[in-house]
Amino acid sequence: MQLDDTDRRLLNALQRRGRLSNAELSEAVNLSPSACHRRVQRLEKDGYISGYVALVDPRKVNRRTIVYVEITLSAQADEVLDAFEKAVARVPEVLECHLMAGAADYLLKVVAEDAEDFARLHRRALASLPGVQGMQSSFALRTVRQTTALPI
Structure with missing residues (x-):
């Protein structure tokens, strides 16, 4: 169509x-x-509209901290990628996970209460994901623009 x-x-x-x-x-x-x-x-x-959602203000639910995490895996084998993707899908604080071209294998968008909460999440959830060899985290200081609207 x-x-x-x-x-x-x-x-x-x-x-x-x-x-x-x-x-x-x-x-x-x-x-x-x-x-x-x-x-x-x-x-x-026809799939142009895939669903309807309510956008929740992260400040109201104490998820003020946004962290972008670059993940490097130990291998690129299908079974390593599949295991990582299945496991990361079960971490509720991970809002987005993208397979990347470039230095990192995956880029995650993660929400946390604060730096201490992210440190806990880093230790208990992210570092133990299958195949993770390295992580680089960047904290967002301020959101300048955010939209879910695609240009059509």
Whole structure:
């Protein structure tokens, strides 16, 4: 399916405010409510919209510290990569895990209460992940820009 301008307007509006009612959304993109509903259903069915979430303020749940961790593995064998990926998926403080090209094998985005909490997480969870040979951690000092909206 090819996206047209109306689909793009729908996706942009939903990325900014995912809780818009169908009536509000149809008004925002200048469509009838029934046509708007059909298009959103098609965008969901075709996988353009993969889900809806509530974005929780990390400060309100005491997860103020963001740490980016570069992981180097001991080997690149499929079984080492698979074991690492399965294990890291079970660490709830890891919000993102990316297989990388370059010096590090993986880049993780981790949240913690503070530096002491991250030190505990580093020792108990991250250092014991399968195949980990080295880690380099960088603490975010301030978030300048953060969005979940993709340019469409």
